[in-house]
Amino acid sequence: xxxxxxxxxxxxxxxxxxxxxxxxxxxxxxxxxxxxxxxxxxxxxxxxxxxxxxxxxxxxxxxxxxxxxxxxxxxxxxxxxxxxxxxxxxxxxxxxxxxxxxxxxxxxxxxxxxxxxxxxxxxxxxxxxxxxxxxxxxxxxxxxxxxxxxxxxxxxxxxxxxxxxxxxxxxxxxxxxxxxxxxxxxxxxxxxxxxxxxxxxxxxxxxxxxxxxxxxxxxxxxxxxxxxxxxxxxxxxxxxxxxxxxxxxxxxxxxxxxxxxxxxxxxxxxxxxxxxxxxxxxxxxxxxxxxxxxxxxxxxxxxxxxxxxxxxxxxxxxxxxxxxxxxxxxxxx
Amino acid sequence: xxxxxxxxxxxxxxxxxxxxxxxxxxxxxxxxxxxxxxxxxxxxxxxxxxxxxxxxxxxxxxxxxxxxxxxxxxxxxxxxxxxxxxxxxxxxxxxxxxxxxxxxxxxxxxxxxxxxxxxxxxxxxxxxxxxxxxxxxxxxxxxxxxxxxxxxxxxxxxxxxxxxxxxxxxxxxxxxxxxxxxxxxxxxxxxxxxxxxxxxxxxxxxxxxxxxxxxxxxxxxxxxxxxxxxxxx
Numbered sequence: 213x214x215x216x217x218x219x220x221x222x223x224x225x226x227x228x229x230x231x232x233x234x235x236x237x238x239x240x241x242x243x244x245x246x247x248x249x250x251x252x253x254x255x256x257x258x259x260x261x262x263x264x265x266x267x268x269x270x271x272x273x274x275x276x277x278x279x280x281x282x283x284x285x286x287x288x289x290x291x292x293x294x295x296x297x298x299x300x301x302x303x304x305x306x307x308x309x310x311x312x313x314x315x316x317x318x319x320x321x322x323x324x325x326x327x328x329x330x331x332x333x334x335x336x337x338x339x340x341x342x343x344x345x346x347x348x349x350x351x352x353x354x355x356x357x358x359x360x361x362x363x364x365x366x367x368x369x370x371x372x373x374x375x376x377x378x379x380x381x382x383x384x385x386x387x388x389x390x391x392x393x394x395x396x397x398x399x400x401x402x403x404x405x406x407x408x409x410x411x412x413x414x415x416x417x418x419x420x421x422x423x424x425x426x427x428x429x430x431x432x433x434x435x436x437x438x439x440x441x442x443x444x445x446x447x448x449x450x451x452x453x454x455x456x457x458x459x460x461x462x463x464x465x466x467x468x469x470x471x472x473x474x475x476x477x478x479x480x481x482x483x484x485x486x487x488x489x490x491x492x493x494x495x496x497x498x499x500x501x502x503x504x505x506x507x508x509x510x511x512x513x514x515x516x517x518x519x520x521x522x523x524x525x526x527x528x529x530x531x532x533x534x535x536x537x538x539x540x541x542x543x544x545x
Numbered sequence: 546x547x548x549x550x551x552x553x554x555x556x557x558x559x560x561x562x563x564x565x566x567x568x569x570x571x572x573x574x575x576x577x578x579x580x581x582x583x584x585x586x587x588x589x590x591x592x593x594x595x596x597x598x599x600x601x602x603x604x605x606x607x608x609x610x611x612x613x614x615x616x617x618x619x620x621x622x623x624x625x626x627x628x629x630x631x632x633x634x635x636x637x638x639x640x641x642x643x644x645x646x647x648x649x650x651x652x653x654x655x656x657x658x659x660x661x662x663x664x665x666x667x668x669x670x671x672x673x674x675x676x677x678x679x680x681x682x683x684x685x686x687x688x689x690x691x692x693x694x695x696x697x698x699x700x701x702x703x704x705x706x707x708x709x710x711x712x713x714x715x716x717x718x719x720x721x722x723x724x725x726x727x728x729x730x731x732x733x734x735x736x737x738x739x740x741x742x743x744x745x746x747x748x749x750x751x752x753x754x755x756x757x758x759x760x761x762x763x764x765x766x767x768x769x770x771x772x773x774x775x776x777x778x
Binding site: 330331332333334335336337338343345347402404405406407408409 | 566567568569570571572657659660747748749750751752754755758759762763
């Protein structure tokens with residue numbers, strides 16, 4: 213058996229990928245600056261703390277992306293015969309869990325501040341000599357954390373679809389959603405300013421729910437990928453029609469009586485098996501080889517398909533029926 | 546609303562509400578202006594000096610009196626232990642607490658401390674100017690017993706000499722910086738501790754907080770001279 217090829221992306225996609233790597237470095241540099249400015253103006257505002265932690269956590273997808281970019285093209289070997297395509301899923305699993313836990317923590321922390329009537333105190337600072345209210349400095353810090361993120365997110369979103377990169381997609385979504393976090397924090401800070409002490413904790417609560425929502429969404433997505441869920445679009449909104457297309461292409465071949473395919477995602481690309489019932493066994497090996505080349509040319513995402521000739525597909529169905537019987541028996545007892 | 550409109554809304558909103566910000570949720574500043582300010586005070590010479598139940602002087606007592614004047618407020622002094630005063634401040638029965646408080650005070654989660662209005666330090670004072678910057682290893686240094694300075698000095702290489710009253714000690718002594726000139730000592734540059742002095746107010750009364758902070762931050766030189774005067778032995 214041949215070992216799978218290490219390269220994932222065709223040259224035009226690779227050019228996009230190289231661009232994205234630069235974008236992700238830019239994202240990290242920008243996020244670090246946003247985190248720094250918010251840290252400087254943190255005060256004792258819970259909403260600022262929530263926005264700060266959110267920015268801190270939104271570092272994880274670009275870092276996961278860049279770490280995985282070092283590993284994903286590594287040569288498959290005896291130990292890892294499927295290559296390293298999936299390294300990114302592991303990084304992303306960790307990030308999703310961190311996000312979820314942080315969301316839960318922030319929710320409790322903020323709710324506690326709200327129900328214990330904790331009034332946030334924001335005093336004066338002297339960054340330019342004259343004393344000024346720290347709240348005024350929070351506003352530009354939050355705007356800096358919102359607007360460039362929104363732009364970066366909008367640039368990355370279509371690239372994620374083009375590269376079929378789910379981590380990049382989650383990253384872009386988080387960047388894009390950052391304006392809401394910053395906006396909520398901004399309302400919280402202005403609330404403190406006009407004497408609504410509760411506005412701060414309420415804003416923080418909204419951010420916490422957003423963080424938790426992000427975490428759970430990403431966690432579900434990455435678990436589905438690790439469970440070899442059927443391939444979907446990067447936003448998990450639709451099923452990838454490639455499987456149906458592979459089956460149809462196979463069935464359309466003269467020597468094929470029937471065919472069934474299954475696919476799974478490994479990082480950017482798909483691996484899969486195609487069971488074929490040949491109508492004739494003449495030139496079977498040649499036919500299979502031609503079919504394989506044809507299928508691989510259909511779409512760059514079809515990275516490695518194994519074509520397996522079988523006598524019929526009924527066995528498969530019989531087996532399923534047997535399983536169903538067993539389950540019924542199990543329920544009856 | 547498009548993204549541009551949203552961004553504009555974020556920019557314009559602060560400008561619209563810029564007047565009179567920040568405000569007090571519990572209207573402290575409004576109440577004490579032209580009214581009565583309830584000030585808790587606990588003794589901490591030279592920051593607060595009490596005779597019986599009446600504060601008679603000290604840097605912070607004088608500053609609070611000046612601050613009350615500036616907003617046309619009458620002071621009602623309430624004396625007590627630090628814990629009593631903080632407990633009362635937490636439930637909003639006091640407006641302000643003073644008594645040599647520093648920014649590392651563990652009550653910071655329950656009450657609000659102002660921006661530090663003064664930073665002082667404790668040092669080893671040496672009798673000769675030439676000894677400045679010299680190693681204090683093995684040097685006999687006097688320190689008042691039962692003080693944190695005695696403990697801090699114990700961690701250095703100096704030979705600790707415990708005394709009852711630092712004013713009566715001869716030679717090198719571990720003292721707060723405002724005592725150096727009174728004792729005729731020079732700063733050896735050995736820092737035992739630094740203290741950021743603060744006052745305490747209720748949580749979240751940001752208008753009162755910023756007004757008090759502005760008052761204090763504009764009086765740095767005045768505060769130094771008050772300390773020199775009130776801190777004299």
